[in-house]
Amino acid sequence: MPELNGALWRKSSRSHEQGQCVELAQNxxxxxxxxxxxxxxxxALVFTKAQLQTFLTTVKSGQLDL
Structure with missing residues (x-):
């Protein structure tokens, strides 16, 4: 497991005060x-950068929509 102490976490600018959000560290x-x-x-869940990019591309394409 990689060390996450140096992670710079960021939350989506579309996140609201309700707190139902995920944070992402890419540094x-x-x-x-x-x-x-x-x-x-x-x-946290840890992915290679390629794995995360594939996941995000798949989500954005709508392939995982129900």
Missing amino acids: LPGVSAVRDSKAPEQG
């Missing part, structure tokens, strides 16, 4: 991390 060498903004103490 880590070779990986990106995602965590729940309401419960950051519960840890």
Whole structure:
């Protein structure tokens, strides 16, 4: 597991005060991390940068819409 102490977490500018959001850290060498903004103490999911890019591209294309 990569060290996340140096992670710079950011939340979407579209996030509202309700706190239902995820935070993303992309400043880590070779990986990106995602965590729940309401419960950051519960840890993060860590992906290679390529894995995260593939996921985001797939979401944006609508392939995962229900």
